[in-house]
Ligand SMILES: Nc1nc2c(ncn2[C@@H]2O[C@H](COP(=O)(O)OP(=O)(O)OP(=O)(O)O)[C@@H](O)[C@H]2O)c(=O)[nH]1
């Protein structure tokens with residue numbers, strides 16, 4: 180049997196990919212304990228669907244794998260640290276390189292760390308990442324997310340994002 184296509188979770192190191200993914204899986208806030216050295220596979224089952232997520236570490240040595248896995252991806256979740264102003268241009272560059280190879284791959288952007296005082300509002304993230312230029316044939320969604328206190332409920336916006344991802348993934352199967 181052919182392996183199910185995976186939902187790719189990419190973005191610079193420290194953006195919060197693992198933390199977001201584990202929180203979505205548990206429906207409870209769960210911070211990551213260490214940077215992802217390579218790959219991190221997470222399966223999330225909802226009442227209607229089963230979703231397989233693949234995070235690839237964001238540190239430099241692992242970025243060469245991002246593009247390799249893109250063709251096998253069902254959709255792309257791109258996570259940015261909204262307070263890491265200096266690295267937004269770098270995040271933008273990588274995002275556009277990635278999506279440039281596939282004009283219809285749906286894109287879900289998480290403007291993460293909205294709890295930090297220095298965090299840019301999602302409208303500024305939209306501009307900093309040039310999300311108006313992702314192509315007319317692509318479905319694109321942007322959510323402001325935050326991973327706060329371990330064990331607390333995930334914010335409703337993250338629950339909404341999870342529902343949307345399930346729908347997008349089902350459409351793409
Ligand atoms: N304040 C705050 N901290 C966060 C948030 N999300 C993640 N963090 C913290 O940011 C750090 C990096 O989070 P990770 O989830 O490991 O980031 P990552 O994108 O998986 O990083 P790599 O695996 O190295 O690519 C950790 O110390 C997290 O606890 C958030 O929304 N707010």
Ligand SMILES: [Mg+2]
Pocket residue numbers: 196197198211213214215219234236237
């Ligand atoms: Mg990680």
